[in-house]
Amino acid sequence: MTDTGMILVLVLVVLVLIAWQLTYNASRLDRLHTRVEGALSALDAQLVRRAEATLELANSGELDPASSLLLASAASESLERQTDHALADDLLDGLSFAGREAVESDLSEALGVALTPSVVAELRDRDGVGAAALTRVVAAGRRVQLARRFHNNLALDARRVRRKRAVRWFRLAGHATMPQTVEFDDALPPTLES
Amino acid sequence: MRIGLVCPYSFDVPGGVQFHVRDLAEHFLRQGHVVSVLAPADEDTPLPDYVVSCGRSVPVRYNGSVARLNFGPMTSARVSRWLDEGSFDVVHVHEPLTPSISVLALRASTAPVVATFHTSNLRSRALQAAYPLIHPLIERILGRIAVSEDARRTLTSHIGGDAVVIPNGVDTGFFRTAEARREWQGADEAPTLAFVGRIEEPRKGLPVLAAAMPAILARHPRTRLFVAGPGDAETAVELLAPAVREATSFLGMVSDEDKAALLASVSAYVAPHTGGESFGIVLVEAMAAGAPVAASDLPAFLRVLGPGPAGVTFTNEDPADLARVLGDLLDDRVLREELSAFGAQRALDFDWSTVAEEIMAVYETVVDAARAVEAIEAATDPASGPGPGAGFAHFLRRRIGRGEA
Numbered sequence: 253m254t255d256t257g258m259i260l261v262l263v264l265v266v267l268v269l270i271a272w273q274l275t276y277n278a279s280r281l282d283r284l285h286t287r288v289e290g291a292l293s294a295l296d297a298q299l300v301r302r303a304e305a306t307l308e309l310a311n312s313g314e315l316d317p318a319s320s321l322l323l324a325s326a327a328s329e330s331l332e333r334q335t336d337h338a339l340a341d342d343l344l345d346g347l348s349f350a351g352r353e354a355v356e357s358d359l360s361e362a363l364g365v366a367l368t369p370s371v372v373a374e375l376r377d378r379d380g381v382g383a384a385a386l387t388r389v390v391a392a393g394r395r396v397q398l399a400r401r402f403h404n405n406l407a408l409d410a411r412r413v414r415r416k417r418a419v420r421w422f423r424l425a426g427h428a429t430m431p432q433t434v435e436f437d438d439a440l441p442p443t444l445e446s
Numbered sequence: 447m448r449i450g451l452v453c454p455y456s457f458d459v460p461g462g463v464q465f466h467v468r469d470l471a472e473h474f475l476r477q478g479h480v481v482s483v484l485a486p487a488d489e490d491t492p493l494p495d496y497v498v499s500c501g502r503s504v505p506v507r508y509n510g511s512v513a514r515l516n517f518g519p520m521t522s523a524r525v526s527r528w529l530d531e532g533s534f535d536v537v538h539v540h541e542p543l544t545p546s547i548s549v550l551a552l553r554a555s556t557a558p559v560v561a562t563f564h565t566s567n568l569r570s571r572a573l574q575a576a577y578p579l580i581h582p583l584i585e586r587i588l589g590r591i592a593v594s595e596d597a598r599r600t601l602t603s604h605i606g607g608d609a610v611v612i613p614n615g616v617d618t619g620f621f622r623t624a625e626a627r628r629e630w631q632g633a634d635e636a637p638t639l640a641f642v643g644r645i646e647e648p649r650k651g652l653p654v655l656a657a658a659m660p661a662i663l664a665r666h667p668r669t670r671l672f673v674a675g676p677g678d679a680e681t682a683v684e685l686l687a688p689a690v691r692e693a694t695s696f697l698g699m700v701s702d703e704d705k706a707a708l709l710a711s712v713s714a715y716v717a718p719h720t721g722g723e724s725f726g727i728v729l730v731e732a733m734a735a736g737a738p739v740a741a742s743d744l745p746a747f748l749r750v751l752g753p754g755p756a757g758v759t760f761t762n763e764d765p766a767d768l769a770r771v772l773g774d775l776l777d778d779r780v781l782r783e784e785l786s787a788f789g790a791q792r793a794l795d796f797d798w799s800t801v802a803e804e805i806m807a808v809y810e811t812v813v814d815a816a817r818a819v820e821a822i823e824a825a826t827d828p829a830s831g832p833g834p835g836a837g838f839a840h841f842l843r844r845r846i847g848r849g850e851a
Contacts, residue, residue, distance in 0.1 A: 284585055290819030291588065294811055391807075398610055398811045402589050405607035409585040412606070 277416065278424045284410040288431045291403035292349065295434065296334065298395040299356060303330040305388035306359065314375060314382030319366040326362035329355050353436040356396075360437045363389065367441040393440045400434055407431040447809060449474055450534035450557070452525075453485040454546030456503040456514035457493060463540055463564050466593075466614055471496055473615075473802045484528050484547060486516040500524045500547050508545060515546040525550040529557070536560060536809045542587065543580065552583050558816035560589040560808055563609060566596035580605070588812040591805070594725040595749060612805055614725055615798035621734035622790065624706030632713030636668035637776045640712040640737065642705060642728055643719075645677025645696075651718030651742065652682070654765055658718075659690040661769035666776050669693055674700045674708055709735035713782065714775055717741035720763050726750040730796045733757070733789030738782040740772050756792040757785055 309315065310324035333352045367386075375382045410431040419425060439445070453467040464485070471481045472494075481496055486503035493499060500521055503514040525547050529537065534557045539548040542561040552559055590609035592598035598609050632638035639662075643650035652673065662669055671694045673682075679696035686694060700708065709715055715737035717729055726747045732739050739757030741747045751757045758781075760771040775781060794800065 280582060280585070286819050286822050287585070287588065287815075289822050290815040290817075293818035293821075294815035297814055298811070394804075395807055395811050398589070398808055399815070401608050401610055402811060402815065405590060405609075406585070406588070408607050409581070412581070413585075 273418065274422055274424065277413070277418055281410070281413050281419060281424055284406065284413060285425075285428050285431065288403065288406045288410050291399065291406050292434070295396065295399035295403050298392055298399050299330065299352075300334055302389060302392035302396055303327040303334070303359065305385055305392050306363065307331070309382060309385035309389055312380070312382040312385055314378060314380060315366065315371065319371070322362050323366050326355075326359040330359050349432070349434045353434065357437040360393075360439055363393070364439070364441045367444065369443040372441070372443050390440060390444050393438070393444070397438050397440075400436075400438055404433040407433045447474075447806075447813075448480045448533065448535045449482075449809070450529065450532045450537040450551075450555075451481065451483045452537065452539040452548050452551045453483060454515055454539075454541050454544045454548040455486070456516075457485045457487040457497060457499075458491050458503070459514060462614070466562075466564070467540060468494070469615055469617070469798055470802060470805065473798050474806075477802075482528070482532050482534075484525065484551065486514065486547065498528055500528065506545070515544060517545055517547070517550065521547060522550050522554075526554050529555055533557075535813055538562065538805075538809070541565065542583070549583060552586055555586070558588045558812040559586055560591065560805075560812055561587045562591040562593060562612075563597050563601050564593050566594060566600045588815055589808045591808060594746065596725075596746065610808065612801060612808070613796055614727060615801035616727060616730045616734065616793070616796050618730070618734035618793045618797040620702070621706045621709065621731050621793075622736070624703070624710040624735050626711040627707050630672060630708050630711035632670075632711075634779060635666075636670070637666055637713035638711065639669060639671045639772075640708050640715045640732075641671065641673045641675070641718070642709075642715070642732075643675045645673065645675055645679065645682045647677075649720050649722040650675070651720050651763075653685070654718040654720065654742075654763055654768060655716055656686055656690060657765035658768040658772070659693065660687055661766065662772055662776075663689055663693060665769070665773040669776070670695065672697055672708060672712065674698075674705060706731070706735055709737045712737055714738045714740050714772065716768075716772065717747065718768060719744060719747070729757070730793050734793035734797075736786045736790055738775060738785040739789060740768070740775055742768075750796070752792050752795070754788050754792065755784060756789045 304327070306323050306327035310320045310327065315323070330352075333355050372386070375386050413419060414425050414430065451467050451471055453464055455461055455463050457464055467483055467485070471483050474481045475496060483497045484500055485497055486501060487493055487497070487499040488502050489499070501516055501524060503516040505514050508515070529551065537551060537555045537557045538560045539552050540562050541564050542548045542552050543563075552561065584605055590601070590607070591612050592601055592609040593612065593614055595611055598611050601607075601609050630638055630640075641652060641655055643652070645652055655671070659671065673694060674697045676699040679698065682696070683691055683694075697704070697708070709732045715732040717726065717732075717739065719742055721744065726741070726744075729739060729741060729747060729750045733756060739751070741751065741757055741759050742762040743759040744762060748759065751759070758771050758775055761767040
C-alpha cells in the first residue's frame with residue numbers, strides 16, 4: 253500500500269473513532285436528560301400528594317382554626333403553582349422546576365410551625381381523619397425528600413457530562429436547558445422525622 | 447412488586463452485605479412481594495430457593511481486602527438472563543463499585559436501578575483510575591442509598607452527589623424476647639458487665655475496658671465482666687491485673703442465642719470501641735435486649751443512641767472516664783431502668799420492619815421516575831414528531847436509532 257493510502261486509512265479510522273465518541277456522548281447525554289426529567293416529574297407528583305394531604309389535614313377540623321388556615325393557605329399556594337406551571341407543558345424546553353422552591357419551603361415551614369409535638373400527639377390519640385391525613389403528609393414528605401435527592405444526583409451527573417469538552421465544542425446538548433438541582437427546605441417537623 | 451436483588455459477595459461465606467441482602471429478601475417475601483436474589487455461590491452450597499447462583503466466585507484482592515467475587519463474559523450472560531427472566535419492577539444492586547455482578551447488573555438492567563453503598567473505606571486512587579468507566583454506570587442509578595453516614599460521606603467525596611441514609615436492619619424481636627440467665631444476671635451490689643467482640647482486635651476496645659477495670663472494681667468490688675467473642679483468651683488473661691483476672695470470665699465465641707441471653711441478663715453492656723465502626727449494630731442488639739448501654743463517644747455510636755437517653759457515653763479511649771461513667775451507672779438503678787426502657791424503644795427504629803419500609807419508599811420513588819421517563823420517551827418518539835428540545839441528540843437518535851437504551 254502506498255503512503256498516501258496508509259494516511260487515508262488512518263484518517264478514516266480517526267474520523268470513525270471521533271464519530272463514535274460523539275454519538276456515544278450524545279446518546280448518553282440524551283438518556284441522562286430524560287432521566288433528570290423523569291426524576292423531576294416524580295418529585296412533582298410527591299409534592300402534589302404532600303400538598304393535597306396537608307389540605308385534608310387542614311380541613312379535618314381537628315386542628316385549631318389558626319393552624320388550619322396557615323396550612324390550607326400554604327398547601328393551596330403549592331397546588332396553585334403546580335397547575336400554573338404544569339411540568340408537562342414545559343416538555344419541549346426540557347423540564348424545569350419553574351421557581352416553585354419558595355412555595356414548597358413555605359409549606360415545609362408551615363408544617364413545622366403547626367405540627368408541634370403536642371399537636372401531633374393529640375391527633376394520634378384521637379386517631380380520626382386528622383391522624384390519617386397526618387400519616388399521608390409524613391409519607392409524602394419522606395418521598396419528597398427521596399425524590400429531590402435522587403433528582404439532584406442525576407442533575408449533577410448531567411451537568412458533569414455537559415462540562416466535557418467534546419460535548420461543549422460539538423454542542424451535543426442541543427437546545428436542552430442545563431439541568432438544575434432543586435433546592436428547598438423539605439425537612440419534616442422534628443417530631444415526625446424518625 | 448417484582449424485586450431483583452444483586453449481592454456481589456459469595457453466599458458461601460458469611461458477611462455483612464450477604465446478611466443484609468438475605469434479611470431484606472426474606473422480609474419482602476413475607477410481605478408478599480416477588481423477590482429473586484442473584485449472588486455468586488459454589489454449586490454444592492445449599493441456597494434458599496429465592497437465590498439464583500451466577501456461578502462460582504474467585505477470591506480477588508480489591509480495595510485493600512480479599513473478597514470472593516465473580517465476573518467475566520460467562521457471568522455477564524448469566525446476569526442478563528436473570529434480568530430477562532425476572533422482568534423486575536426494580537433492580538436493587540449492592541456495593542455497585544465492586545468488580546462483580548453488581549456492576550454487570552447495573553449496566554445491563556432496563557428496569558430502574560437502586561444501589562446501596564455499604565463500604566466507608568473506598569480507595570480513591572483506584573476509583574480515580576477508573577473514573578471514565580464508573581461515571582456512565584453511576585448515572586444509571588436512579589436511587590442511591592448509603593447504610594451509614596460514613597458510607598454516605600465516602601460516596602459524596604469520591605463520586606459526588608448525595609445518598610439517603612438507611613441503616614442496616616436488625617431483627618430486634620430476636621433480642622427483645624431473649625430470656626435472662628441466672629449465671630449472668632447482676633444485682634445492685636454484684637453487678638455484671640458484658641463485652642462483645644473479637645478479643646485481639648484493639649479497635650473493639652477490650653484493652654480500654656481492661657485498663658478501666660481496677661477503678662471499676664474499686665468502686666464496685668463484686669463486679670463481674672463477661673467477655674464474649676472469638677480470640678485467644680489465654681494471652682488476653684495475662685494482660686489483666688490479678689484482681690481483674692478473677693472478676694473476668696471469657697465465654698469464647700458464643701451462639702446468637704447466648705449473645706442475646708447475655709445482653710438480656712447483664713447490668714450494663716459496655717462498648718469501648720475505639721474506631722472503625724461505621725454502624726453500631728451491636729449497640730442496637732444490646733438496646734433491643736434491654737441492656738443499659740455505656741458506649742464510647744464515636745460518631746456512629748452517638749447517632750445510634752439518638753437524641754434521647756438511650757445510653758451513656760464516655761470519652762473514647764479514656765479508661766478513667768469509662769470507669770467514672772460506668773460507676774455512676776452502676777450506682778443508679780433508676781437510670782439503668784430508664785436506659786433499658788428507652789433503648790428498647792430506640793432499637794425499634796433499626797428494626798427490619800422500619801428499615802424495609804424506608805427501602806420500599808425508595809423503590810416506589812424510582813419506579814415513579816422510571817414511569818415518567820417512559821412517558822417522556824413515548825412523547826419524544828420520532829414517530830410522533832420531532833421535538834426541538836434535545837436538539838442534536840434527537841437528530842442523532844432519528845438517524846441511528848436508540849442505541850443501547
